[in-house]
Amino acid sequence: AQTVTQSQPEMSVQEAETVTLSCTYDTSESDYYLFWYKQPPSRQMILVIRQEAYKQQNATENRFSVNFQKAAKSFSLKISDSQLGDAAMYFCAYRSRTSYDKVIFGPGTSLSVIP
């Protein structure tokens, strides 16, 4: 079975600085998707960025980028120029291409942004 691990329960970053959130996963599959979701206090799930396993190029979305290391099964999220609105829970997630495409979430990292 697939598992997703986030080793940092809490992180903090100074406004305008850069922070990296870690994620590792375990799978025997070769074709899958990885995601980072943001959950603010409103508890709405917001897709931040996604990576397809067969693509070697790291995904980027404005201030958000990932470092995808397939062999190491690592998928970290870098947030540049951190803003107060970035404060939230961040979940790393894995989605199989089989098993009805269900998503497995990591335990989450709570990010605080210090003004």
Place this chain on the structure above:
Amino acid sequence: GAVVSQHPSRVICKSGTSVKIECRSLDFQATTMFWYRQFPKQSLMLMATSNEGSKATYEQGVEKDKFLINHASLTLSTLTVTSAHPEDSSFYICSAKTTSNQPQHFGDGTRLSIL
């Protein structure tokens, strides 16, 4: 963008009551819908996967007679918590997707409180 509407957003009821939560895809047809449960400061735990017109697939440890899922159309799935008790109090989130290479779209969640 794809919108998933979840209703109600908040429900408070007495122990022993059955509660129905609706999840609707407003502008797309959802072949698959997922139901998650989230306890405070924890991650999302998948409860079940439902495909339109077929029985839901429940995750290990989830009581299918307790959490009834119906996915009768391509735009609506319902989760009924039968004879709810205080330990069923939680945040329930649905998501919906169309084809395999598309990400899931999440509803805004339902906060269920059983007195």
